[in-house]
Amino acid sequence: MLPPAARYVDTMPELPEVETVRRQLEPLIVGARIVESEAHPSAKFSQATLATGYRVEGIDRRGKYLLIGLGDGMAMAPSMELIVHLGMTGGVHVVDSIPDDPYLRAWWSLKDGRFIMFRDVRRFGRLAVVPTGEYSSLPTLHALGPEPFDPALDGRSFHAALARSRRHVKTSLLSQRPVAGVGNIYADEALWRSRINPAARRVGPDRSERLLAAIREVLSEALANNGTTLRDYRTPAGDSGNNQEFLDCYGRGGQPCRSCGSTLSTRQLDQRTTTWCPTCQVR
Template structure:
């Protein structure tokens, strides 16, 4: 958290707030996490983009501000007790809110992502034409890793995280513990389709806001896709298909929810 739907929702909300604005002042007390912010002073925001779970703000002067929200990061229009970075713009202020401090920010030359190695190795955007089944299936067939691990790796599909991997695997009827090389072509086609379905539906609902409410849109509105979660966070509750209790396991270090009866 946040994953592609939450970051893309944030991007869309930030677009009218930031586009054409210049950074007049950037205040924070952690130069290790928020790197080279002085470079952005006086620069104008010319683009508000996204790659996987990263926000990419194209700046004048050939610069780029890269933001990773981490687990609990997000932007707010008003200062909060957990505001880590304050941005003074031509018109008003914006705050980066991050209770657990896992979020990061870099100001770099446009396209120079040497300080951010994950950004350089992301796979295709799953809601774009670049996400193609032949490459997706080949990636599965080459790997002995569990499906959940493969989806979290970001090379098969950029931006898929814990929530949407669980939900896509449930819809596809595939166990998160199955190894990639064990998946047949028709099963792979189901998973390919459900990744796109789940992400598109979640984006339409503004993402998922969980019980801790750490993810909110900049204007404070929550997402609502959590109301459609079939398995994520539902350990012990009945599977919406068969009624069997939803199970939880740890895969790739992440809590993983699935139906042992429906997902094989």
């Protein structure tokens, strides 16, 4: 049985999309024992096979990274983590058989007969198996900023984090250092909502607080909508996101600002497509 490719959800995974995957995956695979695995030879995926023999103990998430806890089921062996980054087009699916799929990059068979598969058309995703918490091989995860909903993250500390860099504020956000989990879509959305120009290089305390509040709003709203799905694909369960219907800024260049009616602008900012309102988001 070959699931048609178009039936897989194609997201642009940022925090809400990755958290949606985590929540769906957790009840399916926690407790399962991995008995065999296979991976694409690229270094981006080849470590997947190191998860063989382990039991899935839990699934956490940091920013856009899924952290799948691996143990021996008795806490005897040192615990490991299977780290999954979905990149642009990555997806994790639990299936009863391995499909003949040119974009299958890794799979793990489970003792109960099911399979976890990692599918990634553009190969921007990444898989790693590391000792728990040992993230030096993944520099962005290693230096990852706080979770956006961490109560310890407040306007003051967020401002301090932004002030450590003179890069454009949007580029800082995409670095994952001031806060984890914000990508191109939600960076544009949060900057629009907080009326901050993406090319600003200094963001003061008040605007930092506004930006943090906006990031929390756009992320929690997206999460409530099961994330943003940029194509009308649906899983067999019909559970793809619908947050794309609620985007105010991303992808709306040339269309009227929903706040002031000006035409939204789009240009490259540090090699990233960026949309903003030239009236609301003045420098």
